[in-house]
Amino acid sequence: PAGGSLILEISEARKQFGGLVAVKDMTFEIHAGEIVGLIGPNGAGKSTMFNLVTGVLPASSGEIRFLGERIDQLGARRIVKMGIGRSFQHVHLVPQLSVLENVAMGAHLRGRSSPLSAALRMDRHEEAQLLFLAAEQIRRVGLGDYMHTPAGSLALGQQRILEIARALCTDPVLLLLDEPAAGLRLKEKEALADLIRQLKDEGMSVLLVEHDMDFVMGLTDRLVVMEFGSKIAEGLPTEIQNNEAVLAAYLGG
Ligand code: ADP
Numbered sequence: 001p002a003g004g005s006l007i008l009e010i011s012e013a014r015k016q017f018g019g020l021v022a023v024k025d026m027t028f029e030i031h032a033g034e035i036v037g038l039i040g041p042n043g044a045g046k047s048t049m050f051n052l053v054t055g056v057l058p059a060s061s062g063e064i065r066f067l068g069e070r071i072d073q074l075g076a077r078r079i080v081k082m083g084i085g086r087s088f089q090h091v092h093l094v095p096q097l098s099v100l101e102n103v104a105m106g107a108h109l110r111g112r113s114s115p116l117s118a119a120l121r122m123d124r125h126e127e128a129q130l131l132f133l134a135a136e137q138i139r140r141v142g143l144g145d146y147m148h149t150p151a152g153s154l155a156l157g158q159q160r161i162l163e164i165a166r167a168l169c170t171d172p173v174l175l176l177l178d179e180p181a182a183g184l185r186l187k188e189k190e191a192l193a194d195l196i197r198q199l200k201d202e203g204m205s206v207l208l209v210e211h212d213m214d215f216v217m218g219l220t221d222r223l224v225v226m227e228f229g230s231k232i233a234e235g236l237p238t239e240i241q242n243n244e245a246v247l248a249a250y251l252g253g
């Protein structure tokens, strides 16, 4: 069992889209410094679960607590400020802007009510602070050599890591990643896994939503498996690997 204190507590979370129940009665926890993988076949409800935790969608019922506080009906902006960082499944970078500009811009827009008010209210001092913060996170993820490189000329794996640097600017306690390894080559997946391990060593908790079983196997402390909106298994990666219900879900999907 995980020893750290409770970071995220999901109790009987449910999300309905009209007649479709995308997430039903999901219950699991994340402790401090843990990397938890949320896996399952396509359509299982992983991204919906991710959207409930990040506040993109309100839960239909059930409770989600972060550091003891209810967050299941809060908006995305509030949740980011409380300490849950996220990256996006599809890379939202401005290809012609530099790595530094992309991270600074992402960090800035995140804390503001709208891009327009952000642009109007930013002064030189604020801009300098922002660039300093962004540069710090870029070095943290190992992209220090690419500070002034246009984001669009980075390899896909580096762009994913850049997205993580952006998420780190909000100083999260818990980081949520939705299919960060999708489309990456083996070497890029290894670099991404190394970064996630480094963040864990720095005290971060991580919820990793992944379809790719191989990627999560060597990386996560614990796996939660979903199928048709429900949790069908939970345990150590080595236990899950041989779980019959999980194998059937993957083969059947
Ligand atoms: P996964 O990420 O595991 O592939 P999703 O959470 O994206 O699964 O989807 C779970 C189910 O919910 C699917 O049947 C999907 O079509 C449905 N779904 C997801 N988002 C919406 C939405 N905004 N409106 C209606 N149905 C949705």
Ligand code: MG
Binding pocket: 046, 047, 048
């Ligand atoms: Mg998904």
